[in-house]
Amino acid sequence: MCGRFTITLEPGEFQAELDLGDLPSDFVPRYNVAPTQNVAVSRDNASHKVEWMRWGLVPSWAKDPTIGVRMINARAETLLEKPSFRQAFQKRRCLILADGFYEWQKFTGKQPSIPHYFKLKEKKAFFFAGLWDQWQSAEGEKLTTCTIITGEPNDLVRPVHDRMPVIFDRKSAWAWLDPTAQGPALQSMLKPYPASEMDCYPVSTLVNQAAIETPQLIQRL
Numbered sequence: 001m002c003g004r005f006t007i008t009l010e011p012g013e014f015q016a017e018l019d020l021g022d023l024p025s026d027f028v029p030r031y032n033v034a035p036t037q038n039v040a041v042s043r044d045n046a047s048h049k050v051e052w053m054r055w056g057l058v059p060s061w062a063k064d065p066t067i068g069v070r071m072i073n074a075r076a077e078t079l080l081e082k083p084s085f086r087q088a089f090q091k092r093r094c095l096i097l098a099d100g101f102y103e104w105q106k107f108t109g110k111q112p113s114i115p116h117y118f119k120l121k122e123k124k125a126f127f128f129a130g131l132w133d134q135w136q137s138a139e140g141e142k143l144t145t146c147t148i149i150t151g152e153p154n155d156l157v158r159p160v161h162d163r164m165p166v167i168f169d170r171k172s173a174w175a176w177l178d179p180t181a182q183g184p185a186l187q188s189m190l191k192p193y194p195a196s197e198m199d200c201y202p203v204s205t206l207v208n209q210a211a212i213e214t215p216q217l218i219q220r221l
Contacts, residue, residue: 088131
């Protein structure tokens, strides 16, 4: 799964590296993005505009928006099988900005899990493959939410965790938003990012606390 990530680069760096359009005026670097918080998302294949969406997908047909807490990730292998994701996979795909993510290595016995930070080499920006949806309350209040697609891990992630987010770089990202793309072509994009182009190292357990936001979280132990 992917339960925490970072967007530590400055807005201009994200725009330059990922060919983005306008970013929200209140965009600031983040070191510990957690579920139910706002994340920076692009769903426009023409303007590449970036907007805020809440992390944790709430399908339009849901009775209660709290379902989003359980839907922060969507498994690549079953997107067409799950009612929560099937329509979004076909019609509501998005790209979620990031420059790193955390995974926890678990052990048997009483040894605590060790968080690891994963990033692209040279600290490059990237996108997570995502899906979005819009829910509306009985009072007419609208809520736009998203989920991160996960798949099989590459050789770098596998020793730490059995899943990893699907990652796109600038060259591969915008095809994900192509409105003419169909199932087989889309499924072929959901593959592990090359391990040789990534870096990983253990970090402080301070990241376990979602309220903590500091550059110390991504320092190598």
